[in-house]
Amino acid sequence: MSEEKKPKRAAGAKALAAKMTPEERASRAKKGAAARWGLKATHKGNFLEALGVDVDCYVLNDIEKTAVISQRGMASALQLGGGGGTALPRFIEGKTASKALGAEISKKVASPLIFKGDIPGVNAPPIGDVHGYDVGLLIDICKALVLANAKGEMLKSQANIVAQANVILAASAKAGIQGLVYALAGYDRTKEEVIEAYKLYVREEAREYEKEFSPNLYEQWYRLYGIAQYERGRPWEFRYLTIDHIYRPLANSHGKVFDLAKLNKAENGEKGEKIHQFLSEIGVKALRTQVGMILGIATVSDTREQYEKYITEKVYGQKELKFD
Incomplete structure (x- = not known):
């Protein structure tokens, strides 16, 4: 590099740094290090x-x-x-x-x-x-x-x-x-690496029960799918909505996190315990983010067709996808 170009590059770097916040400068320095x-x-x-x-x-x-x-x-x-x-x-x-x-x-x-x-x-x-x-x-x-x-x-x-x-x-x-x-x-990328990566979302022992699903989400599903509300319990259709819209796309895992959590529950859990009890703290944060996103999509959707179109495009990143 010529001596003439070095000062220009240095000046450009200083000008760029001057526009950054302290956090951005720290991040840039960290990446350089x-x-x-x-x-x-x-x-x-x-x-x-x-x-x-x-x-x-x-x-x-x-x-x-x-x-x-x-x-x-x-x-x-x-x-x-x-x-x-x-x-x-x-x-x-x-x-x-x-x-x-x-x-x-x-x-x-x-x-x-x-x-x-x-x-x-x-x-x-x-x-x-x-x-x-x-x-x-x-x-x-x-x-x-x-x-x-x-x-x-x-x-x-x-x-x-x-x-x-x-x-x-x-x-x-x-x-x-x-x-x-x-x-x-x-x-x-080996099978072992994929499994280890997704274990970040799944812990070895079951978590204590926490209520992770917003009642508002269920209200929106009742509205969009025209499902009658039971006096006790929830409709069987919610099982499939929960799997397809919440668990399978969780952490962009294409169902791997869900499968690992099910396996963890089968090995360590008891009947009646929920899948989300077998997620790690990282997994729970991802779950909460996913539930919040789906609730937002459901809230702004006027029909089932519009809702599923958003799910297909925004959640799965596809142009066409059929749900049961």
Whole structure:
């Protein structure tokens, strides 16, 4: 790097830091320290062969095995012209894009993950530090751009970017893109790792009984499904609504948390105990979040059809899904 470019980059970094809150600066410093002391890529791949765009992707060595796209790759994926690694931050700083994406996404772009990109055992020129983002951010950006375009808020000159955002959304949903990175990077997540990850949500012994389901949610289900209220107990239909709308999508686990909790109950529980009694404190927090989200969806829905459409799209991330 030339001596002329170094002061410019330093000045840009200072200007960016000046706009951040103390918490954001601390978070950025923490990420930089993680890169220096141990955040590394264990696997690397590229979207070129599968999707036709030259985008590097990585799996990191943190506990979450974070799936990452490089900063330069994010710009390439969105077809942002020129600028290499700085193309995405410059695009976000534009008035139109900034308004479309909002403050939360802009903050995430301003605070990339920094990690060592050299893969152990791979004979290749040293890469050094890589700036990148959790792959979910690409989906968030694409959704925001498409929504803004539908409202007529994007410029005509940005039509190719919006078109590319549509392509990305059509090619991969947020729940699936992590698997795409794992596959392209040659990373095989073992059965044991998956089980250990979901054990974060399930504890070894049953929890003491707590009332985790809001009566308001049941009232909304009665209304939307036209179910008669029993004098004692609840309708059998609620069992399936609870499984399909609460437990199966819990923590984006596609039913794994539910299956582990059932197994835990079968091994350690007694008849009459509830599934949620076999969730860890982490799992209970996820459950409460899920119940709150479903209650919100139910409250704003006028019909069963509208409610299930929201569940299909917002909870499962699919265009079509049939419920019993």
